Amino acid sequence: MKMSGAQMICEAIIAEGIKTVFGYPGGAIMNVYDEIYKQNKFEHILTRHEQAAVHAADGYARASGEVGVAMVTSGPGFTNAVTGIATAYTDSIPLVVISGQVPLSLIGTDGFQEIDAVGISRSCTKHNYLVRTLEELPRVLKEAFYIARSGRPGPVLVDVPKDITGEIGEFFYPSEVNLPSYKPNYKGNNRQIHKAAKAILEAKKPLLYIGGGAVLSGAAEIVRELAWMTQIPAVETLMSRGVMGAKNPLLLGMLGMHGNYASNMAMSETDLVISLGARFDDRVTGKLSEFAKYADVIHVDIDPANIAKLVDVDYPIVGDIKTVVExxxxxxxxxxxxxxxxxxxxxxxxxxxxxxLLYNDSDEVIKPQWAIERLGELVGEQAIITSDVGQHQMWAAQFYPFDRPNQWINSGGLGTMGFGFPAAIGAKKAVPEKTVINITGDGSILMNVQELVTAAEHRIPVINVILNNHFLGMVRQWQTFFYDKRYSETDLSYQPNWKMLAEACGGIGYDVTTKEEFDAAIKDAIAQDKVAFVNVAIARLENVLPMVPSGGALYNMLLEHKEEK
Amino acid sequence: MEAVRRVISVVVLNEAQVLARVSGLFAARGYNIESLTVAPIPETDMSRITIVTKGNKRVIEQITKQLHKLIPTFKVIEHEEMVEKELALIKFPIEESLSDIQVLCQAYNGGIANVGEKMVIGMVTDEPARVKHFIEAAKRYSPIEIVRGGVVAIER
Structure with a gap:
């Protein structure tokens, strides 16, 4: 069938079963937007910033387990998208990002809105393409979706010059890819799996160390079965919250810098680490030489480069978590x-x-941990929780009762402030029957606050719970602990009127200072079916604890909650 | 852990960007490149990149794994039993003793490549360590310019 390159892009999106695309038009991508206008097979959500478009596609991917698609124009459209792409890359999220490019004849001439997209994105994509002929476009699109979702997932950029989207040619969407140099190994080496089983049977203090790979692999059920059958205790990373289920008696909690005491001590004393899709991030390990010092390590990961990158591994198993655990x-x-x-x-x-894991509750002021726990009681399993980055993110990870994978969506690897709100928009589009709540802070929310307009326009009722301490809280906490309380540029006392801000954009706002108001605001926000800001005044100097100071050993935790004035 | 020298050959799809992907990987992850040579493999759509690098055991292992992870990479060979050769060209003033230069080049598996009005160009092809010795020895003939070709290697 003959069609334009722009039409081919739309046909590929339809063929891949994508329901919603997030994006922002501009000169070099206009041909594609013209075709989007003419079709009705997928929906396009116009975000108000390209970064938000990519985060929304990312949230869509994390909530649904499918590939997320974002579309941007060349030059600044693309560079705005880079933070979103890098966020997805660090957390191994499958995305296809389609960017417009100046016409082939203008490439290399410093044309208007020309930037070297493949050059810039090379180190933050799983793979990228600059399409050079119309003939290769269908193959490239097919490969992009395949590469994004297979093996260790990740974002793939397809940069398409404007003349190619305008050109007419024959379209045949391949049913299979032919990539002889790319063959991810899912199966795991049987001999290594046997050896690992033997090690588990011989261990006295084994520990399941569950990472984000368990979520990506869809392995939660089988991992729970493994834990239950063996009665081996488990710790989760920030990225795997929900895999074991909050009520699971074998779950010790989250480990790492803000992990609980039992989890970090378990890792410090175990004699066999069974790592399932975790990557020994520095926020998890603390001081490497002290990490799991007495343990042999079984490391299951689909990416061989993750194995033995930071710690020596005794039983390396390259494969898909689900397949290997089965x-x-x-x-x-x-x-x-x-x-x-x-x-x-x-x-x-x-x-x-x-x-x-405790906190000192108060009757005078809302404690952030109380707000999270209360939110868990009010919406619990029914909600998808996204978050931004900082103290609120850690409190959410510590205190929300996550019951299932894909319920907790946050930027763990890159730590991108401004991620939570657009990711919530994407998650809500993917799973509309769930309540979607972004737990955020008064710093992070302003980094993509323009998405109020997107959510209001498209009636995407996500609720932003702003844990407001009038501080860039996590940086402030480090300043308290390590910089002698010199609060350099972290005081956010000057603030917008959050309620008015939400309402000015077509949403609804609540100012909350008491526990009763908190309950009322959350219940009303859910009932309203509108994008909402719930501005919660919290204890200003509350710290995230326990804490392992950066570079310290996991067993050296700051545990005490000292009330500060 | 001790840093060791390693020669790594990478067989890649010969397509746009592929050299940038390989060299960019070294830059982004802070790996060291001592030399890098690249040329198409005859009668295929592939290229072979030979890289000389230095690092401890963990770094070398990461380099090979990360190279393998690149989508257009077919094969990564961490050479152990290999024949490695490097080419070097040296330009000398014509005033220097031609016969001396010729004998020197011959000692390092080469000879005189070109003679002009004002200069003579010697060429050698030898193991990288020996090429270094040759350059040392050539110093007494006032070399004007030295060009090293980078290492190529083949597993025995």
């Missing part, structure tokens, strides 16, 4: 003696009794 379970089933680990579980239970 093979592991029958090898353990007959021989496992769960009582073998009873002493270990008892020790960890005592650690948790000694220093549970």
């Amino acid at each position: 093979k592991l379970i029958p090898l353990l089933k007959e021989e496992i003696r769960t009582e073998r680990y009873q002493v270990w579980r008892d020790i960890l239970g005592r650690y948790d009794e000694l220093h549970p």
Whole structure:
């Protein structure tokens, strides 16, 4: 069938089953937008900034497990998208980003809105393409979707010059890709899996260390089964909250810089780390030489480059978490003696009794941890929670009762402020039947606040709970601990009127200072079916604890909550 | 961990951007490149990139894994038993002893490549360490310009 390059792009999006595309038009991508206008197979959401378009596609991908698609123009359209692309790259999120480019004849001439998109994005995409002929466009699009979702997922950029989207040619969308140099290994080496099973049976203090790969692989159910069958305790990373389920008695909690005592002590004392899709990030390990010092390491990861990157690994297994755990379970089933680990579980239970994850609640002021817990009681499993970056993100990860994977959406690797609101918009488009709440701070929310207009226009009722301490809280916390309370540029006392800001854009706003008001605002916001700001005045100098100071050993935690004036 | 020298060959799809992907990887992750040569592999749509690098065991392992991760990469060979050769060209003033230069070049598997009105160009092809020795030895003949070709290697 003959059609334009622009039409081919739309046809590929339809063929890939994408329901919603997020984007922002401009000169070099106009041919494609003209075709979007003419079709009705997928919806396009006009964000008010390209960065937000990519974050929205990212939120869509994380909530649905499908590929997210964003579309931007050349030059500044593309450069605005870079932060979004890098965010998805660091968290291994499958995206296809289509960017317009100046016509082929103008490439290299410093044309209007020309920038080297493939050059700039090379180190923050899984792969990228500058399309040079119309003939290769269908193949490139097919490959882009395939590469984005297969193996270790990630964002793929397709940069398309304007003359190619305008040109007419024959369209045939390939049903399969032919990429002999790219063959991800899902299966895992059987001999290594056998060895790992033996190590588990021989260990006295094994520990499941569950990372974001378990979410991406859709392995939550099988990982829970593994834990339940073996009765091996588990810790989750920031990226895997929800995999084990908050009520799971085998879940010790989150580990790392703001992990709870039992989790970090478990990692410090275990004799066998069973890493499932985690990548030993510095925020998890603390001081590397002290990390899991007494343990052998089983590392299951689909990306061989993640294995033995930071710690020595005794049982490397390259493969998909779900597939490998499915093979592991029958090898353990007959021989496992769960009582073998009873002493270990008892020790960890005592650690948790000694220093549970706690906070000092107050009747005078809302504590952020209370707000999160309360939110969990009010919406719980029914909600998808996104977050921005900072103290609120850590409190959410610590105190929200996440019950399932894909319920918790945050920028863990890159730590992108401004991620939460547009990601919530994308998540709501992907899973409209869920309540979507962005837990944010008074710093982060302003970094993509223009999306109020997007959400209001398209009637995407996401609720932004702003935990407002009039500070850039996490930086302020570090200044308190490590910079002698010199609060350099972190005081955010000057603020907009949040309620009026939300309402000016067509949303609804609430100012909350008491627990009663908090309940009322959340319930009303859910009932209103409008984009909402719930501005919650919280204890100003509350710190995120426990804390492992940067570069310190995991077992050296600051645990005390000192009330500050 | 001790830093070791390694020769790594990368077989890649011969397409736009591929050299930038490989060299960009080294730049972005702070790996060291001592030399890099690239040429198409005859009668295929592939190219072979030979890289000499330095790093400890963990770094070298990461380099090979990260190279392999690039979508257009077919094969990464971390050479152990190899024949490696490097070409060098040296320009000398015509006033220097031609026969001396010729004998010197011959000692390093080369000879006189070109003679002009004002200069003579010697060429050698040898192991990189020996090419270094040759350059040392050539110093007494007042070399005007030295060009090294970078290492190519083939597994035995």
